Amino acid sequence: MVDGLKELFDRRDLLYIVTWREIKIKYKQSVMGMAWAVLMPCIIVCAGLIVRFAFARLSGNPLTLADLAFVAVKAAPWAFFVSALRFGANSLVANTNLVTKVYMPRLVFPIAAVFSQLFDFVVAGVVITVFLVISGVGVSVHLIWVPVLIVLLVLLATAFAIMFSAATLFFRDVKYIVEVILTFAIFFTPVFYESHLFGPWAPLLLVNPVSPLLEGLSTVVILHQSPPLFWFVYSSVVTAVLFILALLMFQKLDPFFAESI
Amino acid sequence: MTENVLEVHELAKRFRRGELYNSLRDLVPALTGRLFRGKEDGSLKEREFWALRGVSFSVECGEAFGIIGGNGAGKSTILKLLTGIMRPTTGSIRVAGRISALIEVSAGFHQDLTGRENIYLNGAILGMTRDEIQKRFDAIVDFSGLEEFIDTPVKRYSSGMFARLGFSVAAHVDPDVLLVDEVLSVGDYLFQRKCMERMHAVIRNGATVVFVSHNLREVANLCQRSLLLEHGHVETIGPTSEVIQAYYKSTESQRSGGVNGEDKQVMITRVSVYDDTGPQVEFESGSKLHVTVQARAMAIHDDMSVVIQIVDENQYPVFDTCTQRLGAGAIRLESDQMLICTFELNLNLASGTFHVNAFLYRYLTEQNYDRWISAATFFVSGAPEVRGIVTLRPKLAECRVDNTAEFEIVNQTFASGISYD
Numbered sequence: 001m002v003d004g005l006k007e008l009f010d011r012r013d014l015l016y017i018v019t020w021r022e023i024k025i026k027y028k029q030s031v032m033g034m035a036w037a038v039l040m041p042c043i044i045v046c047a048g049l050i051v052r053f054a055f056a057r058l059s060g061n062p063l064t065l066a067d068l069a070f071v072a073v074k075a076a077p078w079a080f081f082v083s084a085l086r087f088g089a090n091s092l093v094a095n096t097n098l099v100t101k102v103y104m105p106r107l108v109f110p111i112a113a114v115f116s117q118l119f120d121f122v123v124a125g126v127v128i129t130v131f132l133v134i135s136g137v138g139v140s141v142h143l144i145w146v147p148v149l150i151v152l153l154v155l156l157a158t159a160f161a162i163m164f165s166a167a168t169l170f171f172r173d174v175k176y177i178v179e180v181i182l183t184f185a186i187f188f189t190p191v192f193y194e195s196h197l198f199g200p201w202a203p204l205l206l207v208n209p210v211s212p213l214l215e216g217l218s219t220v221v222i223l224h225q226s227p228p229l230f231w232f233v234y235s236s237v238v239t240a241v242l243f244i245l246a247l248l249m250f251q252k253l254d255p256f257f258a259e260s261i
Numbered sequence: 262m263t264e265n266v267l268e269v270h271e272l273a274k275r276f277r278r279g280e281l282y283n284s285l286r287d288l289v290p291a292l293t294g295r296l297f298r299g300k301e302d303g304s305l306k307e308r309e310f311w312a313l314r315g316v317s318f319s320v321e322c323g324e325a326f327g328i329i330g331g332n333g334a335g336k337s338t339i340l341k342l343l344t345g346i347m348r349p350t351t352g353s354i355r356v357a358g359r360i361s362a363l364i365e366v367s368a369g370f371h372q373d374l375t376g377r378e379n380i381y382l383n384g385a386i387l388g389m390t391r392d393e394i395q396k397r398f399d400a401i402v403d404f405s406g407l408e409e410f411i412d413t414p415v416k417r418y419s420s421g422m423f424a425r426l427g428f429s430v431a432a433h434v435d436p437d438v439l440l441v442d443e444v445l446s447v448g449d450y451l452f453q454r455k456c457m458e459r460m461h462a463v464i465r466n467g468a469t470v471v472f473v474s475h476n477l478r479e480v481a482n483l484c485q486r487s488l489l490l491e492h493g494h495v496e497t498i499g500p501t502s503e504v505i506q507a508y509y510k511s512t513e514s515q516r517s518g519g520v521n522g523e524d525k526q527v528m529i530t531r532v533s534v535y536d537d538t539g540p541q542v543e544f545e546s547g548s549k550l551h552v553t554v555q556a557r558a559m560a561i562h563d564d565m566s567v568v569i570q571i572v573d574e575n576q577y578p579v580f581d582t583c584t585q586r587l588g589a590g591a592i593r594l595e596s597d598q599m600l601i602c603t604f605e606l607n608l609n610l611a612s613g614t615f616h617v618n619a620f621l622y623r624y625l626t627e628q629n630y631d632r633w634i635s636a637a638t639f640f641v642s643g644a645p646e647v648r649g650i651v652t653l654r655p656k657l658a659e660c661r662v663d664n665t666a667e668f669e670i671v672n673q674t675f676a677s678g679i680s681y682d
Contacts, residue, residue, distance in 0.1 A: 011385075011388070013385055013389075013390045013391045014385040014386065014388075016385075017381055017382055017385040017391070018382070018385070021371060021374065021378075021382055024374065024378065025371060025373045025374065028373045028414075029373065097365075097368045097369075098368055098369055098386065099346075100346065101346070101364065101365035101368040102344075102346070102362070102364075102365065102368050102369060102386055102387070103344040103345040103346050103362070104386055104388075255347065256348075258346045259276065259347055
């Protein structure tokens with residue numbers, strides 16, 4: 001596993017250029033170009049707002065600006081997570097040519113897929129920051145949690161992307177399974193709502209390792225509190241274990257890629 | 262300088278025919294087997310076969326080493342194992358230094374990116390850092406000759422331009438060991454020559470080269486030692502000229518019965534080229550060449566003549582002759598009789614690779630009894646003063662500078678019509 005990471009580090013220029021390629025080709029031959037990177041998360045936030053609006057109407061509570069902030073802070077990382085997994089799962093198969101014809105550390109593909117989505121996330125992050133400043137959420141010392149939570153989210157997405165990319169290479173079924181799970185996952189992840197709405201059932205939602213990270217982000221940014229420690233540790237441990245497992249699995253399967261794709 | 266930079270020991274690679282998994286029933290054991298594969302026992306399961314078996318060789322530092330063999334002999338598999346794209350089933354490979362491959366040089370290109378962007382992408386894929394690419398960028402563009410189109414997406418390139426750009430990037434990687442597959446057949450004549458010169462330069466600079474090709478002349482030209490692969494095992498290993506001879510012998514013995522696979526009543530059994538000392542592959546331009554054709558009849562055939570044709574590398578006919586035109590008259594063969602026919606030729610050919618085609622022809626009905634395309638192959642060397650296919654044995658009769666001959670254009674010599682530069 002260490003060898004794999006070392007090789008990846010030695011070829012970091014390759015990782016950089018492949019990531020840059022993914023970003024570049026995503027917006028090639030589109031009139032709006034990079035504007036899509038801003039527009040896509042905005043659309044997801046809008047979808048969340050409609051849901052929150054419906055909640056507010058039914059419960060009779062007025063929709064506050066804080067509610068909008070909650071949705072915005074969670075929807076953008078969720079959009080990143082979903083697209084990173086979707087894109088990551090396809091990354092090896094999409095590069096069949098390179099996998100079968102050239103030798104290079106193949107870990108580059110799923111990781112570059114995640115990083116290219118991270119670029120969009122950063123763009124969306126700038127938009128959301130502007131929105132938060134306007135809505136007067138304010139700052140606090142708890143904001144130092146933000147980078148930690150985002151790094152965990154990226155690591156978790158990378159772990160899944162690595163696993164799914166290798167699995168998809170052998171069985172294309174995985175691609176569809178991932179697709180199905182991601183479509184339904186929004187119902188089981190506190191993106192458009194908060195887990196505390198479910199009262200005693202809330203821990204069930206937080207078992208999903210992404211949930212504590214998303215909730216943590218909104219807690220830190222909007223409520224200016226540190227995230228619940230137990231769930232934070234839980235997510236960190238799950239992420240670390242999945243990441244190591246993903247690397248081990250990838251390394252084990254790597255020699256069979258070229259002949260099995 | 263006698264240190265081995267590449268050592269291959271008892272290399273074996275097993276493949277499977279057909280789809281990988283035909284049913285859920287073999288999927289589950291295959292999956293678990295993959296994750297928890299035990300010690301490799303080297304046995305074959307159903308539908309499996311050895312693409313390579315027991316291949317060992319070593320290449321010294323600064324040496325050019327050739328690998329030849331027919332289609333399906335395992336050449337590409339060896340290269341894929343050497344580069345690390347695939348892992349051998351058993352055996353080991355030891356490489357000292359950076360290995361780089363001129364194989365599939367355009368594989369890393371992305372259609373939507375421009376030539377410039379693709380140079381960076383492909384350079385990184387081939388193992389260069391961004392700084393290295395930056396430094397060599399101008400040289401790469403210059404080598405490819407695509408300055409004008411460097412900011413055009415490569416999907417608008419012609420296939421020749423595409424391949425040229427690919428080769429140009431690959432040619433600027435500095436490897437310790439360079440693997441070369443049939444990539445030199447890229448682009449036009451000029452570009453091919455440029456590629457060949459580049460290869461020679463790489464060798465001169467001390468890199469080790471493993472060269473895989475069907476172009477035996479290039480192998481003979483470049484490599485001191487070679488290896489002949491046949492059905493996945495090493496048939497011969499040694500000096501290139503010996504290996505090439507062994508290759509021709511083996512292709513000769515592999516020949517199938519007839520042109521259409523039908524049972525022939527008369528067939529050519531052997532075609533060989535030799536000089537005074539015996540069978541040869543390489544001949545000096547201007548020397549004597551003997552071509553012997555042997556044929557055997559299973560039933561009575563008459564009114565036959567033997568035709569031999571010499572074609573160049575591109576199968577373009579250079580010369581043909583036949584027994585009838587040489588005054589032998591119609592040949593008649595009884596059942597179980599053998600025909601032996603030897604032609605003596607003056608080898609007025611420029612240096613190159615040539616193939617011999619042999620025919621048993623019946624003039625009366627204008628039909629071929631049997632034919633054997635590329636029955637023998639030989640190289641011609643020497644004659645450095647001429648280019649082209651044949652040599653007209655030029656001699657310089659006059660070459661002087663004269664001030665008074667302004668209007669006298671009598672002995673004007675025309676260019677041969679073939680110009681290379």
